[in-house]
Amino acid sequence: MTLATPAKVQRSQLAERLDIIVPPLFAGILAVLGSVVWLYSDIDSVTSSILTAESLQRQIVDTVILGFASSFLVIIIAIPLGIAVTRKGWPRLKTFLVDSLGLAQALPAYGLIVIFYSFFGAGINTVILALATFSLLPVLRNTVVGLEQVDQSVIEAGRGMGYTRIQVLLSIELPLAVPVIIAGIRTAIVINIGMAALAFIIGGGGLGETINAGLAMNRSPAILIGAVMVAILALAFDSLGAIAQRYLKPKGM
Amino acid sequence: MEFLSSWWLFASTRGSQIETALVEHTLYVTTVVGAATVFALLLAITTRSNQIAKELSLSISAVFLTIPSLALFTIFIPLVGLGFAPSFLALFLYSLLPILRNTITGLDGIDQSVLESAKGMGLTPRQVLFRVEIPLAWPVIVAGIRVSSMLVIGIAAIATLVAGGGLGDFIKLGLSRLPLPGSLEAIWTGTLLCVLLAFLIDLSLQLLRRATISKGIR
């Protein structure tokens, strides 16, 4: 799943199928890698103290909560905002948003998290806020582009038949923009779970802790297993998103 | 206001550190994007006739973008150690998708009649590729390079966590010394310089566009 550009609405059948198959396949490969490392490498006491079941479980839960909480925040802001911005009367704001994403992607998430920490202190809420801020623009852009992609002639036909603007929005534009909006949600979740790995920096928990502990103690197995687990987590949710995209498409698209 | 003055103080006394970090960061961007462009071009050209290979390479590149950045940076450490190597690898894999996707789209989008007349006039397949196809796909490819460059700038800040240097060093420094004086300034320095770098690289890419894209297709 891409951070950079919104998912194209029209994708070939092959691309769609690969979209659903390849991420889980990768996750599988990584899981195998992780198990191999777990079974065959030298697990000394330090490593096993890092890789305890409780801490890993807790971290997984933390990561998921962080990822979803921030995604939720982003979605309830970005989608209404995206709708608002694409209404008539805001064309310049719209162009500004679509163009500015370019530079905004260069903003380091790492820096953002630390800056938020400096203002708001440690804790989950700070992380959630930071992640939401970071992923807001991509999701907003996705929504805007998705709404724009709706065929103008369909909208015109709707207005011509007597739909009010709100009816056009609800019965035509939103349903047709659903694929791209779902893509945006998927993007948000994947970005946020990914970035949640950095939460440990400001004491926010998450699988990054294991990785960091491994780095600090110079224990490769810990590093690897931590990395593999957070990767699998992200890929798992990406696949769920792919499936949602495929099956929540309006019929006939 | 006060902050600005203390920041200025901070920045002006760390000239060489800032320079080093900037250079390292820029080095990441240029080497990674350069390598990714070459690789993407090769990959796009070799898979262009095979639909499955094409889509597969796109899907796999997309997977790299899905994997959390910290994971990608650290997963290669057992293989290549700390520092530049794992950072470069991770960033390389990250920057692939935008460039690859745009290269494929760019090459696919060329008017078939131009290719037919080129072939019909007697250009060899290689001549067609280098004199017609790549120049015509170049604008789209450059757009992909731009996206990748921005991505790399943002994510390269994490390199500091694996001892890879770059502007992330300032952020890490600041974090470790909070709430001591100078720490906030360090954090903002690291963060804002990324944005500045992004601006400069974007500008260079625009100049590159102007210099390398024929007037006939702008």
Next chain:
Amino acid sequence: MSETLIRLENVSKAYPGTESPAVGNLTLDVQEGEVLVLVGPSGCGKSTTLRLINRLIEPTGGRIYLKGEDVTEIDPSILRRKIGYVIQQVGLFPHRTIAENIATVPKLLGWDKVKTSARVDEMLELVSMDPAIYRDRYPKELSGGQAQRVGVARALAADPDVLLMDEPFGAIDPITRDRLQNEFLRLQQDLKKTIVFVTHDIDEAIKMGNRIAILREGSEIAQIDTPEAILSDPADEFVENFLGSGAILKGLTLKKVRDIELHDIPALQMPVMRDEALKALESSPEKTAVLLDKDHKPLRWISEASLNRTTQPIEKSGKPITIDLQPEDTLQDALGVMLQSSVGMAVVVDRGGKYLGCCSIESLASMIISGSGGS
């Protein structure tokens, strides 16, 4: 004695998985200096056949000869640099200037810059485009007609002996197309290239071709001959249907006024007296005479009735002659003029405007019915 420049010998092209071949066992000779038009219904294989000549499509059987040399297996890129290729969508390189586009093959062949540049200008002038204006423009700045002119210029730049044209004027509006066709015919009169021209339009084929090959499915030749021969003597029902019911009228474009016998009606030269006129009219079967002025140029149609109806002087009676025909005009033009005149006839004059005779609808009709002209 013109030699065979291109020879397709038992050439075939079959695509795997299809039942019948796109081109089945075709033998075709193209004579030096002729325009051979390949024409047929959609899907008959005419474009495929054309592209077998420059091997954009490789044959699955048979040999191809260019100037006696077997080119079936030489490096296709080298072959194509000796053959000009013009396609419907033109395919100019959008990222290169017009000059650079035209210079493409000369550069591939290693011409030096001076020679190439001069040639570019020469080609632009050949297609009636001012080099000073168009050299440094880009394709996106050209209209459809201009783009195709550049396409032709580009194809001729390296002075190939052979030119392949695949529906070159198909994407252009009818008025411009007519103009381009005429210009191209004039060009061919000077250059005398060997041209294989593909079109689906039988009218274009008749207009442009020295010989026409009417193709059936599988690129099978139904008839290959001059346009006149095909029009007057279609080989079978397929050809007849393809020519369409307008074939006879199409044939009229190929014959000239000088091919018909001119009618002998009385011609009275001024000054002439009424009585003389009436006497001449009596002896004429049509009861119509032509009044000529002192320079022997036709003035009016005179009939017995018109003379008797008026007391006006002879120069004012009858109907004025406002249009005429020359021996070089086609019978199609003649028909148009005759239909406009009120007497079912048209006067034929020479270059100087002097009266030669009359052309009547009857003689035209008998020519159509008999199927051959007065030649």
